[in-house]
Amino acid sequence: MKKKNREIIEILERTYPDAKCELDHGTPFQLLVATVLSAQTTDKKVNEVTKVLFEKYGTLVDFLEITQDELEEHIRVIGLYKSKAKNLMGLFSMLQDEFGGEVPKTMEELTRLPGVGRKTANVVMSNCFDIPAIAVDTHVFRVSNRLGLAKEKTPEKTEEALMKSLDRKVWTKAHHMLIFHGRRLCHARKPQCSECPLKLHCDYYKENGGISAS
């Protein structure tokens, strides 16, 4: 790992020592469901929904008995609930029919599941099975570009570049820290550069002197 990257990781570790997955989850199956639900909404809201949902339906077997209408009723307060409910219904049956009722552990298998893309697959692999992975969401994408960890034009290329430029053992942690940084300081619109401990390592800061775009 390059010296600059190592310094960035060290600063992130000091700044966000508690960076972690904030979705509540017990079993891998439950985190998979929670992660599918989390797209374009907040973890807080998903946690409120899953707390009630998993109390009534805790396992795949329970969900195989549910109807799409019942599921929609539970997740109605979350955005995109129709497509999420539809995807989850397909996900349940595919888990049962093609994966023996178990959550698969590979990118190829996970992304076959309806509603599961690279981001969700990486979250499941790293958080459920301790497989080093970098899930690139909008935060990781933006922050990586600004810091120069991975200057890429698509999330998939950013994922590849980060895996090359960072030690495997910090992948999962780096993923969480970059998300925390994106949410706390390195906002899309108005990044708080003046408060940022990484500004001296940041290409974005160098280019505009830390003046937030209006």
Add this chain to the structure above:
DNA sequence: ATCCCGAGGG
């Protein structure tokens, strides 16, 4: 208005 730890389809 803009954003939320996206995914699928065109």
Add this chain to the structure above:
DNA sequence: CCCTCTGGAT
């Protein structure tokens, strides 16, 4: 690559 899908918070 770009658009849409959704509702709630700020």
